[in-house]
Amino acid sequence: MVLSVPSAILYVIRFLFPPGVRRPTEIGAEVLMGFGLLSVVWWLARYKRWGWLWREWLTTVDHKKIAVLYLVAAFLMMFRGGVDALMMRLNLALPQLHVITAEEYNEVFTTHGTIMIFFMAMPLIFALFNAVIPLMIGARDVAFPRLNAVSFWLFAAGVDLFNLAFIVGGSPNAGWTAYPPLTELQFNSGVGINYYLIALLIAGIGTTLAAINFLVTVLWMRAPGMTLMRMPLFAWAALNTSALILFAFPPLTVGLLLTLLDRLARTAFFTLTRGGMPMMYVNLFWLFGHPEVYILVLPAFGIFSEVVATFSRKTLFGYTSMVASLTAIMLLSYGTWVHHFFTMGAGPAVNVFFGLSTMLIAIPTGVKIFNWLFTMWGGKIRTTVPMLYLFAFIPTFVIGGATGVQLATVPADYQFHNSYYLVAHFHNVLIGGTVYGLLAGVYYWWPKMFGYALDERQGRIAFWLFTVGFWVTFLPQYLLGLMGMTRRMWTYPAWTGWSALNLWSTVGAFMMGAGFLVIVYNILWSRRHAPREAADDPWDGRTLEWSLPSPAPEYNFARIPTVAGRDAWWAAKERGDVGGLGRLELGEVEALDLPKNTALPFTLGTAFFVMGFGLVFSFTAVTLLGLLGVMASTVALWFDDDQWKRLDPDDIRRVEAASGRLM
């Protein structure tokens, strides 16, 4: 074939806009995204910020900056996942509304679920781990700063690839669980599933590396004197979460990889008609999937434990039982995965075992709830925004837990399974637990990250929109579930009698959407107008991060503090000895070695993206090009000995003096 210019253009147009797949809504969204991208480029060019972007962000290995990168990604994905949710709720607002087609509905619940779990909640967790954990345990950085950047850029490659599906080639449509046969080539020949598999595989490598990093950081990088049992609860949460990720992600990786082989290499691991076992995939997926829900909620438990102690001005009640219950939940969560498919016929003995193991988790969870309540008991409570989220979290999570126990009751689950009762249950725990916890953490640590607090009044408005909106959305869904409405249903006829409840649910969803907009406004407003003073320790905090200036200097601690007990910063303030904690005499300042910026994690991520894109479309040349880039970047990282830069004592002295920290 002779490749003329017009035919090449035609090819590109056909590729971007395959006939019969493009719809006006999608093209509209793409135009909007194009404008968004162009305006970012325009801004960078207009204010000559390319160098700044490269030096400060794309090549950074500073955990505090990587935290900001994760935060930005998480908020963007919260927006996209939220728009997906609103499209679904709009379509279900009235019977037979047909705003979107059945096929589009499949795509939208798939991208919504996948994005919210993997690309919104996970990066928000790593944003807070990065922003807080090293400061909290008295470390200069994470254990492996370069690996930290690699983790982020692999995650970014996954996010970019996943979102590219919307623009080039078509979105995945088999649910966030991607069960066969829905993912089999025979029934699903587009590239959407390839995108899903490859994006999650790449991001998953990043997440696993990040887990290793935080595991080692918490175990090895603690300040002298900070024994494990003196660690703040959030650090315990990071430790347990990382341990969960380390053992939960491998089964997911295997499941995704074998599905990919079934599609690209025509193997038949999960293809029933050719002797494969779809149930094997389902087991692999949930062997990951159930621990995943605890990966999502343990950080929230850690955050609320910090928040409740600070704003009750009391030490956390039942510290040891908190640590024990976190660890118990971590271990138990590996033994419950079959509760996601009781109806698949494993038999009563197996089902009862997994039903009981699930219910067992209610015990350590209950212990934690009581400990938070007892911490507040008799405390001097300040109802700041993070505390409001705690107040709302407790009843919401208890109800989510109670409906979880109902779903774990095997005979009852035959009724509830795949109904809106389930949809309401998991949003109850995912929003009431994970999202509330993470938002509380964002409001709590924002001053530490950026040097100013988010406006409280706007924060409250967002909180109320979110919380009222939440119940208006999901309470009707429990009822709809009991009335027989099944999950993933794209529309329904009027005679079902589901219309009123569905309309309420949609109204609530839009209230939550408004809450999100208020949070964005809150951030933009506070960035401009919030006072910059008194941000070092605005909440009268208890843990080490509040002993530092906000934002913390690049090296965090000029001198690593020595810790003598729990709540070390609070204890120092009580003793009237804040100077004793990590501050320096003028003559004491020594040069420090800090990790040096590097472009290699970014190039590695980019190469993974190229390779992934090539694999999605089976473009061999592109795949090989990407693979070459991956290998080159890895080898370069491996042999790069120039990893440290030296910070002069004079520079450190200047920074410390500017924040009044030289004695």
Ligand code: HEM
């Ligand atoms: C504004 C808040 C939210 C609304 C209104 C909302 C709404 C919805 C709707 C309408 C569905 C599809 C139900 C169906 O047809 O089966 C859904 C599914 C789902 N949502 Fe949400 N959601 C919200 C937030 C979240 C968050 C924060 C998460 C996770 C952290 C999440 C995770 C999921 C998952 C995993 C699914 C299942 C997708 C699947 O069936 O494959 N959602 N949500």
Ligand SMILES: [Cu+2]
């Ligand atoms: Cu589960």
